[in-house]
Amino acid sequence: MSFILTAIIMFGFWMFLSGELGIIFIISAVVSSLIVAYISHDLLIGKTDIRSGFSNLLRLIRYVPWLIWQVILANLDLVYRTLHPSMPIEPLMIKFDSKLKTDTGITILANSITLTPGTVTVKADRNGEFMVHALARGPAESLLEGTMQAKVRKIEGSEEKRNV
Amino acid sequence: MFESAALAIILSAILVLYRGIRGPRICDRVLAINVIGTKTVVLIALIGFIYERPHFMDIALAYALINFIATIAFLKYREMGRLD
Amino acid sequence: MVDTALAADIGWMDVKTVITGICLVIGCFFIIVASIGIIRFPDFYSRIHPAGKTDTLGQSMVLIGLMVYEGFSLVSVKLLIIIIFIFIANPTATHALANAAYVAGLKPWQKGDRRK
Known part of the structure; x- marks a missing residue:
C-alpha cells in the first residue's frame, strides 16, 4: 500500500516538474518513480495508518494560517x-x-x-x-x-x- | 525591477560574507554559508526572470536541496566525526 | 470597444506589476535586515534568530512576488514548491546548527558580557 502511494506521489511530482507529455517522458517517469518508491517507500509513509494520516494532514493545513500570522509578528x-x-x-x-x-x-x-x-x-x-x-x-x-x-x-x- | 532586487540580495550576501570571514567560531561560518546559499536560491530564480529562462526554476529547486543537505552533512560530520 | 479592452488589459498588467514590486521591496527589506542582524548580534545563539526567521519570510516574499508576476503556470507551481521547502528546511537547518553548538559546549551570551 505504501509502495503504491509513494509511486503515485513521485509520479505526480515528476509531472509537475517536467510538464512534458511525450511518450518517452511518461515511460521514464513511470520507471524512475517505481525505482524511487521501491527504495524509499518506508521513509515517506512508513507504518502510518493512511486514514488517520490523512485527517492529520487536514488538521495541519488548518494550523498553517495561524503559523503564518505568527511568522509575520x-x-x-x-x-x-x-x-x-x-x-x-x-x-x-x-x-x-x-x-x-x-x-x-x-x-x-x-x-x-x-x-x-x-x-x-x-x-x-x-x-x-x-x-x-x-x-x-x-x-x-x-x-x-x-x-x-x-x-x-x-x-x-x-x-x-x-x-x- | 528584478535587477534592483537582485542587487539588493547580492549586497546582503556581501554583508553576511563579513560574518563568514570574521566569525570567531566554526558555527558562525557554517551559519553564514547556509544563509548565503539560501540567498543564492532566490538569486537564481530572479536571474531566470531577468533573462526570461523558466528552466532556471529547476536549478533553484535543486540548489535549495543541495544547500540543505550540505549544511546537515557538515554538522553531522562535526558532531559524530564520520559520515557513514 | 477595442480601446476599452486594451485599457483593461493595461490596468491589470499595472496592478500585477505594482503587487510584484511591493512584494519584492518587502522581501529585500527583510533580507537586508537579516544580514544586518547576523552582523550586529553579540553571540552565535542570537545570530541564528535572524537566520531562521527573517530570512525565511524575506525569501518567501520575493518568491511570492515572482509567482504573482508569472501568473498561474508550471513555473509558479515550482516556485510554490521552493517556498514550502524553504519553510520546512530553513528552521531545520538552524535547529541543527544550534544543537551542534550546544553539544560543542558553547555558552549563551548574557547581558553585560563582552561582545564576541
Missing part, C-alpha cells in the same frame, strides 16, 4: 530588535516538557518555535523535552503559557505513541 519583532540602536535583547535559555508523544508533533512544534517571535529551538529529544533560546524574557513567558503546545497536541490527535 516574529519578523516585525525581530526587525525592531535588530534596528534599535541600543539592541534591547536579554538572552536566556529555558527548558520545558511539552508532553508531546509522536515524532510528527515534536517536529512540528520544534519548527513552529523557531518560526515564532523571539525563540529558537536548541534541543528537542524524543521524550518531548525542549530546550529553547529566547531573545528576551517576554517571548519566553508567552511560550511557556502553552498556546502553541495545545494547538500542536490537537494536530497530533488520537495517534498513539509510535517511537519506541
Whole structure:
C-alpha cells in the first residue's frame, strides 16, 4: 500500500516538474518513480495508518494560517530588535516538557518555535523535552503559557505513541 | 525591477560574507554559508526572470536541496566525526 | 470597444506589476535586515534568530512576488514548491546548527558580557 502511494506521489511530482507529455517522458517517469518508491517507500509513509494520516494532514493545513500570522509578528519583532540602536535583547535559555508523544508533533512544534517571535529551538529529544533560546524574557513567558503546545497536541490527535 | 532586487540580495550576501570571514567560531561560518546559499536560491530564480529562462526554476529547486543537505552533512560530520 | 479592452488589459498588467514590486521591496527589506542582524548580534545563539526567521519570510516574499508576476503556470507551481521547502528546511537547518553548538559546549551570551 505504501509502495503504491509513494509511486503515485513521485509520479505526480515528476509531472509537475517536467510538464512534458511525450511518450518517452511518461515511460521514464513511470520507471524512475517505481525505482524511487521501491527504495524509499518506508521513509515517506512508513507504518502510518493512511486514514488517520490523512485527517492529520487536514488538521495541519488548518494550523498553517495561524503559523503564518505568527511568522509575520516574529519578523516585525525581530526587525525592531535588530534596528534599535541600543539592541534591547536579554538572552536566556529555558527548558520545558511539552508532553508531546509522536515524532510528527515534536517536529512540528520544534519548527513552529523557531518560526515564532523571539525563540529558537536548541534541543528537542524524543521524550518531548525542549530546550529553547529566547531573545528576551517576554517571548519566553508567552511560550511557556502553552498556546502553541495545545494547538500542536490537537494536530497530533488520537495517534498513539509510535517511537519506541 | 528584478535587477534592483537582485542587487539588493547580492549586497546582503556581501554583508553576511563579513560574518563568514570574521566569525570567531566554526558555527558562525557554517551559519553564514547556509544563509548565503539560501540567498543564492532566490538569486537564481530572479536571474531566470531577468533573462526570461523558466528552466532556471529547476536549478533553484535543486540548489535549495543541495544547500540543505550540505549544511546537515557538515554538522553531522562535526558532531559524530564520520559520515557513514 | 477595442480601446476599452486594451485599457483593461493595461490596468491589470499595472496592478500585477505594482503587487510584484511591493512584494519584492518587502522581501529585500527583510533580507537586508537579516544580514544586518547576523552582523550586529553579540553571540552565535542570537545570530541564528535572524537566520531562521527573517530570512525565511524575506525569501518567501520575493518568491511570492515572482509567482504573482508569472501568473498561474508550471513555473509558479515550482516556485510554490521552493517556498514550502524553504519553510520546512530553513528552521531545520538552524535547529541543527544550534544543537551542534550546544553539544560543542558553547555558552549563551548574557547581558553585560563582552561582545564576541
